[in-house]
Amino acid sequence: MNREKAIDRIENTESWDFLVIGGGATGLGVAVDAAARGYSTLLVEQEDFAKGTSSRSTKLVHGGVRYLKQGNISLVLEALRERGLLCENAPHLVHHLSFIVPIYSWWEGPFYGIGMKIYDRLAGKLGMNPSKILSREETLRRIPTVEPRGLQRGVEYYDGQFDDSRLAVNLAQTIFDLGGTAVNYMPVAALIKDNGLIAGAVVRDLESGKERNVHAKVVVNATGVFTDSVRKMDEPGAKNIVTVSQGSHVVLPKAFLPGRSAIMVPHTPDGRVLFAVPWHDHVVVGTTDVAVDTIGREPRPMDEEIGFILTNAAKYLAKAPTRKDVLSVFAGLRPLVRMGDAKNTAALSRDHTILISNSRLLTITGGKWTTFRKMAEDAVNQAQTMANLDKRRCTTEALKIHGWTKQASDSPFLSVYGADAPAVQELATLEPALAEKIHPELPYIKAEVVWAACEEMARTVEDVLSRRTRGLLLGARASIEAAAVVADLLARELGRDEAWKNKAVSDYQTVARGYVLDD
Ligand SMILES: Cc1cc2nc3c(=O)[nH]c(=O)nc-3n(C[C@H](O)[C@H](O)[C@H](O)COP(=O)(O)OP(=O)(O)OC[C@H]3O[C@@H](n4cnc5c(N)ncnc54)[C@H](O)[C@@H]3O)c2cc1C
Secondary structure, eight states: OOHHHHHHHHHTOSOEEEEEEOOSHHHHHHHHHHHHTTOOEEEEOSSSTTOSGGGSSOOEEOOOHHHHHTTOHHHHHHHHHHHHHHHHHOTTTEEEEEEEEEEOSTTHHHHHHHHHHHHHHHHGGGOOSOOEEEEHHHHHHHOTTBOOTTOOEEEEEEEEEEOHHHHHHHHHHHHHHTTOEEESSOOEEEEEEETTEEEEEEEEOTTTOOEEEEEEEEEEEOOGGGHHHHHHHHOTTOOOOEEEEEEEEEEEEGGGSOSSEEEEESOOTTSOOEEEEEETTEEEEEOOOEEOSOOOSSOOOOHHHHHHHHHHHHHHBSSOOOGGGOOEEEEEEEEEEOOTTOOOGGGSOOSEEEEEOTTOEEEEEEOOGGGHHHHHHHHHHHHHHHTTOOOOOOOGGGOOOTTOOSSOOSSGGGGGGGGGHHHHHHHHHHSGGGGSBSSTTSOOBHHHHHHHHHHSOOOSHHIIIIIISOHHHHOHHHHHHHHHHHHHHHHHHHTOOHHHHHHHHHHHHHHHHTTOOOO
């Protein structure tokens, strides 16, 4: 996946079948689906792939136990099916994970036990290990750090877990594998209309500053929380349809949850579900649900959210985590489709919505990472009818995503590269200096930076430390210290000078400081 080649293709293609705006889960899914059906496809992303919400999730591929509680069976059924398909199609990134609900009062055992049995049944033949009731001793054995006072038992069930931005990068690579094109740092600045109908977009290459007109039969708006701003390029007076809710997480050292099971708290005081999940040898705890008015590119967790997460986590952990323990904090913005005047964002629908404007801009929004494939299938089906394209069947149910392999890598941290892991390892064998770590507290080696620049379209220090590797989330301070090493390697691979390096490091530090929690 090479940016220069992508730009070449854009310059030399007169018209595309599909132009997809937005390189998050939704847009990447649509572009993969369209390219897999043989349509000529271009995806443009204004920043980096998954820079928005899609790198800031709780990292779960799940049916959504919470939606079961809300009685939204069809959403749970669809998500459980997609969970099963994604485990098959990206086994290098999606894993089965045990979740345990610690039980502290007599009625919760049967209540959650029955709920989880229903969850098992809904998954049908794509199900994981069956749920079960654990004794107090077994619960303590599986989660040695769980609060023992008053603990009666546990209810265990299984769900999926993944690495969100790595999946996004692999989806972008899949677009190329299928003959399509995807490019980062290329915002859509305006839409092009022909006889009142959408016929393409004006895109701007942020690296060269050049603007180009891109023509396409179908233009898909998959811009998450920016959905309405693109809709307004089409219809300046369009009413907003997206409501935004912020969710934050804290990352703690593994010592807070040393086993292999996650903790699921089904009911926090604001009626949400709270997770503490082992992830890349650390623990991700979250999330929150707070309506916000401003849509920033770098949302910041609010102090109340951090307080809420730490206070609630402390109720279930024998040793309460403090601000000092936090290695990183991150926030994401949920694009929720507005229904009337709903104030409580936790109650808004997590289903996806497809809208086709009078001038034929196809907008797709809502949903969740887990269901991105089905969302894309629906969008491309609608687009075929809208643009009168020849009907081609969706093929993504069994499409192996780039990196697909069932063979685990020898190095656990290279396993996220799947089938590419040996090639990353080989870089380090050919040039032994690349086998060195980028920072003593981070698990990544220099070869991964070179790989990210050469094969994964990483252009900035942040692309490498936040989304190709997850250094920013695993240790924000350590990642700031690693920035200069990463900038050096990127400059070498991309042919950049000293001034570029200095700016790259300082740009990264500005962003990364927002992930550091002051004591
Ligand atoms: C806190 C939180 C936790 C979550 N946890 C989970 C979970 O565990 N499991 C799960 O399944 N789902 C989860 N979700 C939901 C999931 O993350 C989202 O549904 C999904 O990431 C949305 O993807 P998207 O592509 O629609 O939006 P985004 O990822 O935001 O992508 C939209 C992209 O469009 C780009 N863009 C905007 N305007 C333009 C333009 N003019 N030109 C070009 N590009 C543009 C943006 O830069 C952005 O990258 C969570 C969400 C949140 C907020």
